[in-house]
Amino acid sequence: MSFADRLDAAVEDVGHPLVLGIDPHLDLLPKEFSTARSLQASNEERAAQVEAFSAQLIDVAAGQVAAVKPQAAFFEIHGSAGMKAFENTVARAHDHGLLVIGDVKRGDVPSTAKAYAQAYLAGDAPHVCDAITINPYLGADATQPFLDACQGTDRGVFVLVRTSNPESALFQEHGDPPLSEVVADAVSTWGNASIGECGFSSVGAVVGATHVEELARLRKRMPKTLFLLPGVGAQGASAADCKVAFPDSNHPWRGALINSSRGIAFAWQRPENAQRSWKDAARVALGVTVAELRRALGLTPC
Amino acid sequence: MSFADRLDAAVEDVGHPLVLGIDPHLDLLPKEFSTARSLQASNEERAAQVEAFSAQLIDVAAGQVAAVKPQAAFFEIHGSAGMKAFENTVARAHDHGLLVIGDVKRGDVPSTAKAYAQAYLAGDAPHVCDAITINPYLGADATQPFLDACQGTDRGVFVLVRTSNPESALFQEHGDPPLSEVVADAVSTWGNASIGECGFSSVGAVVGATHVEELARLRKRMPKTLFLLPGVGAQGASAADCKVAFPDSNHPWRGALINSSRGIAFAWQRPENAQRSWKDAARVALGVTVAELRRALGLTPC
Numbered sequence: 224m225s226f227a228d229r230l231d232a233a234v235e236d237v238g239h240p241l242v243l244g245i246d247p248h249l250d251l252l253p254k255e256f257s258t259a260r261s262l263q264a265s266n267e268e269r270a271a272q273v274e275a276f277s278a279q280l281i282d283v284a285a286g287q288v289a290a291v292k293p294q295a296a297f298f299e300i301h302g303s304a305g306m307k308a309f310e311n312t313v314a315r316a317h318d319h320g321l322l323v324i325g326d327v328k329r330g331d332v333p334s335t336a337k338a339y340a341q342a343y344l345a346g347d348a349p350h351v352c353d354a355i356t357i358n359p360y361l362g363a364d365a366t367q368p369f370l371d372a373c374q375g376t377d378r379g380v381f382v383l384v385r386t387s388n389p390e391s392a393l394f395q396e397h398g399d400p401p402l403s404e405v406v407a408d409a410v411s412t413w414g415n416a417s418i419g420e421c422g423f424s425s426v427g428a429v430v431g432a433t434h435v436e437e438l439a440r441l442r443k444r445m446p447k448t449l450f451l452l453p454g455v456g457a458q459g460a461s462a463a464d465c466k467v468a469f470p471d472s473n474h475p476w477r478g479a480l481i482n483s484s485r486g487i488a489f490a491w492q493r494p495e496n497a498q499r500s501w502k503d504a505a506r507v508a509l510g511v512t513v514a515e516l517r518r519a520l521g522l523t524p525c
Numbered sequence: 526m527s528f529a530d531r532l533d534a535a536v537e538d539v540g541h542p543l544v545l546g547i548d549p550h551l552d553l554l555p556k557e558f559s560t561a562r563s564l565q566a567s568n569e570e571r572a573a574q575v576e577a578f579s580a581q582l583i584d585v586a587a588g589q590v591a592a593v594k595p596q597a598a599f600f601e602i603h604g605s606a607g608m609k610a611f612e613n614t615v616a617r618a619h620d621h622g623l624l625v626i627g628d629v630k631r632g633d634v635p636s637t638a639k640a641y642a643q644a645y646l647a648g649d650a651p652h653v654c655d656a657i658t659i660n661p662y663l664g665a666d667a668t669q670p671f672l673d674a675c676q677g678t679d680r681g682v683f684v685l686v687r688t689s690n691p692e693s694a695l696f697q698e699h700g701d702p703p704l705s706e707v708v709a710d711a712v713s714t715w716g717n718a719s720i721g722e723c724g725f726s727s728v729g730a731v732v733g734a735t736h737v738e739e740l741a742r743l744r745k746r747m748p749k750t751l752f753l754l755p756g757v758g759a760q761g762a763s764a765a766d767c768k769v770a771f772p773d774s775n776h777p778w779r780g781a782l783i784n785s786s787r788g789i790a791f792a793w794q795r796p797e798n799a800q801r802s803w804k805d806a807a808r809v810a811l812g813v814t815v816a817e818l819r820r821a822l823g824l825t826p827c
Contacts, residue, residue, distance in 0.1 A: 266650060294637055296638075296641045297640055299652075303605050303606075303608035303611070304605075306605035329630070339602075341602055342602035349604060358630075358632060359696060360697070361690060362690060362695040362696055365692070383662060386663050388666050388667050391663055397699070398704065402700065405699055409696075453634075
């Protein structure tokens with residue numbers, strides 16, 4: 224079964240396309256993990272806290288979302304101990320039946336890209352994910368090893384097309400047509416060999432939900448591409464902004480994933496959650512975010 | 526002392542600007558390390574062989590080159606055990622007084638880019654490098670954390686501008702002016718805050734030596750940018766092709782680094798080296814490559 228089909232089934236199961244991002248930024252961890260912030264803490268001590276926090280967040284997510292998206296940088300920052308925490312996080316998510324989208328944004332020349340594709344998409348080593356994010360700057364031959372890893376397998380990729388950060392237009396909107404549309408056309412073509420029964424390809428695209436007009440334009444250029452939409456919540460986009468990414472009115476949850484990371488994991492920081500444990504705050508925020516999303520997409524209440 | 530100045534001094538010391546790339550691709554390791562290729566080998570066993578090979582290659586390089594460039598993908602492919610091997614490789618190179626350019630090609634939205642910048646450029650954790658390669662696709666705000674890590678410190682970055690792979694033009698040459706020139710202008714501007722006494726900035730650029738005409742054009746647009754030139758040797762460019770990247774006739778070794786990876790590390794595969802150990806083959810290939818480069822740059826024989 225293709226990645227797109229596995230994801231589609233999992234999304235239908237939980238009743239919404241929200242993905243929980245796991246960004247265990249030391250400065251934002253709840254006070255239970257504050258010893259990791261000590262200047263004296265070793266990489267091993269920090270990685271252990273990052274892993275413990277991620278594990279508990281996965282417990283909150285289990286059965287509630289189709290997939291989680293751990294951000295590699297917040298693990299790599301602690302070196303090999305952090306990478307071990309990443310492996311254990313991926314393994315725990317898999318143990319709970321969650322799909323794992325490794326947010327690694329890798330990209331390199333062809334022979335090296337092949338190593339990255341093997342590293343994160345091939346086999347069943349503990350750091351291997353169901354899908355990863357990749358960077359298209361190096362071109363078609365450099366992307367091919369990642370496409371090969373998706374074709375005829377159950378793995379997927381999400382190619383950066385239009386990122387959610389404020390100054391992403393600098394290069395992504397360069398030229399006429401803008402680069403993001405040229406990349407979108409390539410992604411659409413690259414995906415043709417990996418279209419699943421759900422009608423969408425396992426070669427997906429990252430499109431920031433913060434750019435509402437581009438989102439509509441890019442959906443038209445990539446009609447069969449699975450979208451991964453960051454930027455909802457903390458970065459300012461609303462669930463309603465994302466509706467245009469879901470083109471199938473018979474299956475209004477189908478065709479895109481909406482990621483929320485800090486708005487859920489770090490909900491404990493908001494004043495209204497002062498009396499709640501961080502996990503309860505995350506649980507409540509997850510429920511509220513899912514309800515908003517289901518409303519925005521016109522899905523019947525659970 | 527800025528990264529550019531440290532590198533300049535080290536290059537002057539060894540008498541040439543050749544960087545040795547460390548790409549421990551399992552399929553290309555000499556027979557002494559062939560157990561790593563067994564399907565039964567664990568990540569730990571593979572990582573141990575990758576580390577042993579890299580250590581011996583560093584011993585060959587010590588005192589002969591200014592810097593080494595380990596390619597992260599060939600370590601990451603073995604998970605956390607591979608990342609530990611990466612750490613030990615960086616540490617061993619530092620022990621030998623070699624500068625380390627981590628070829629990691631990272632790039633992400635600003636808060637995550639900050640984590641990558643901390644991971645690979647801040648402090649003295651074992652995975653921290655003197656400089657890393659980064660991907661500019663996400664734009665200026667996403668690059669800023671890496672620039673901050675270079676300003677007023679002894680660290681550097683090399684921003685991908687025009688990569689050496691055959692199909693890199695697809696996006697990098699999109700638009701008029703082509704994207705690579707727009708990125709080059711940005712890199713040149715970004716580097717202004719980090720120009721060292723040698724006259725070059727610690728915010729460098731990766732420009733494939735395989736694109737000779739673009740190389741000349743990009744040098745004009747980035748007159749004070751340190752260039753990292755892959756593509757010499759195995760990928761088809763010659764040392765003479767690179768001369769245009771060295772603009773200072775009084776200091777003809779200054780302003781660029783030329784990388785060679787497989788042509789040296791895997792010289793043992795060439796028929797003329799059949800009677801040599803892999804290390805002797807690497808040593809001879811390194812000597813020949815350095816001599817060619819010094820000739821091409823008009824440097825007097827050692």
